Amino acid sequence: MAELTLVESNATSDLSALRRSPAAHLAELFEGASVEGERGVGLREIPFQTMVGLRVTQASDAAQRLEKVLGTLLPDAHGRVTAESGRSVLWLGPDEFLVVTDEDHSQLTRALTEALQADHGSVVDLSANRTTFELIGPSAREVLEKGCPLDLHPRVFKEGTAVNTNIGHVPVILWKTAPESYRIYPRSSFADYLGRWLADAMGEFAALDQFAVLETP
Amino acid sequence: MIQIQCPNCGPRDETEFHYGGQAHVAYPENPDALSDEEWARYLFYRENTKGQYAERWSHSGGCRKWFNAIRDTVTYRISAVYPAGAPRPDIASTQAETNNAAAGGTK
Numbered sequence: 148m149a150e151l152t153l154v155e156s157n158a159t160s161d162l163s164a165l166r167r168s169p170a171a172h173l174a175e176l177f178e179g180a181s182v183e184g185e186r187g188v189g190l191r192e193i194p195f196q197t198m199v200g201l202r203v204t205q206a207s208d209a210a211q212r213l214e215k216v217l218g219t220l221l222p223d224a225h226g227r228v229t230a231e232s233g234r235s236v237l238w239l240g241p242d243e244f245l246v247v248t249d250e251d252h253s254q255l256t257r258a259l260t261e262a263l264q265a266d267h268g269s270v271v272d273l274s275a276n277r278t279t280f281e282l283i284g285p286s287a288r289e290v291l292e293k294g295c296p297l298d299l300h301p302r303v304f305k306e307g308t309a310v311n312t313n314i315g316h317v318p319v320i321l322w323k324t325a326p327e328s329y330r331i332y333p334r335s336s337f338a339d340y341l342g343r344w345l346a347d348a349m350g351e352f353a354a355l356d357q358f359a360v361l362e363t364p
Numbered sequence: 365m366i367q368i369q370c371p372n373c374g375p376r377d378e379t380e381f382h383y384g385g386q387a388h389v390a391y392p393e394n395p396d397a398l399s400d401e402e403w404a405r406y407l408f409y410r411e412n413t414k415g416q417y418a419e420r421w422s423h424s425g426g427c428r429k430w431f432n433a434i435r436d437t438v439t440y441r442i443s444a445v446y447p448a449g450a451p452r453p454d455i456a457s458t459q460a461e462t463n464n465a466a467a468g469g470t471k
Contacts, residue, residue: 225373225427240427241372296377310373311426313380318425 168194169278169338173346180346182353188284190345192338193330196279197252199259201236201244202269209266216262217246226308228322237309237320245273245320277320278338280331282345287327290348301326315344369445372427384420386410387432388452413437418452 170177170192181189203210205221214220219231222238229236234248248255256272263270282290288299294315297304309322317340320332333341366378392398392406411417417437422430434444434455444453 240429243428296379313425 163195166195168192169335170194170280170342173339173342176346177342180349180353182284182286182349186286186352188282188286188290188349188352190280190282190342190349192342193279193281196274197246197248197250197255198273198277198332199246199252199256200269200271200273200276201246201259202242203244203263204242204267207266209263209268212262212264213259213270216258226310228307228309237322239311239320242268275335277332277334280333280338280342280345281328282331283325283328285327286349286352287329290345290352291321291329293348294344295321297321315341315348317341317344366440366442368421368433368442370423370426370429371431371445371447372429373423376423376426380423380425382422382424384422384430387418387420387448416443416455420448 171194174192177190177192181187181191201213201221203213203221205223210221217231217234217236219229219234219236221244222229222236225238227238233250234246237245237247239245246255246259252272252274256270259270291314292299295312297310297312304323306323306326309320312319312321314321314331314333317333317337319337319341322330322332324330331341331345367375368378368381369375370381389406389410392403395403395406398406414437416434418432418434420430421433422428430448432446432448432450432452433442434453435442443455446453
């Protein structure tokens, strides 16, 4: 019994060192699949982002208290993202939002839970629910278009938009953070499949690259 | 592929939605008072309309909200989309507004 207690206290002292991100084993695959150049596209996992799910009625007292803690308003329409000092709030539904940030998840969750008080709604630490993929480069849109039913043309899907959709039949949140940069949030159990799917979809652009090299005399 | 006009997210592909069957089926006020036959009728019996049909849809691949739509079961054209709980709109009057909103689609 004493031994067991000892093991526990050791483990809890630094749990973060024991964490393994859902696509950690694919890092080499991603690196190999990434392509440089004019038609390039790069893929990497951004592990362990803090994500807090909020359910609250827009413009209610509770929503205003949450907004005060967040330092930003909750987004008010489909696709919108609000941001303040490293915190982004994504619209997932009329009364559902996701806070994404790099700061400590337990502190933020506690602060938001306290702000909600006993009002109708919920604050849940969802940091382990999803992982983050970053797909960047001139061909990033073409890679996504192989498996996403949305119109991703820049005149429709603008920078700063985040939506719930599917990629390769996997439900994800897709967030266009810059003209050639997308963040993809699959649930952890889908990370392996989607990671391999994306790497496979990127293969075409690597092949073109090699072809160009062969052609040069 | 049909495109369905989600009231929250705009037009999305049919594959993002789940079908919820006939709309406006009211829960019996006093279920205990029903006979087995009446209860079965509430649970299982639905209209089988040829033409305009009010039905429930859920945007399960998006905002996860339920809403109602009026769909023509022959042409698949969706002529109105309205909130769950709202009364069934009169199609003739809603036709003009929803034409702009790109409701419905082609099969």
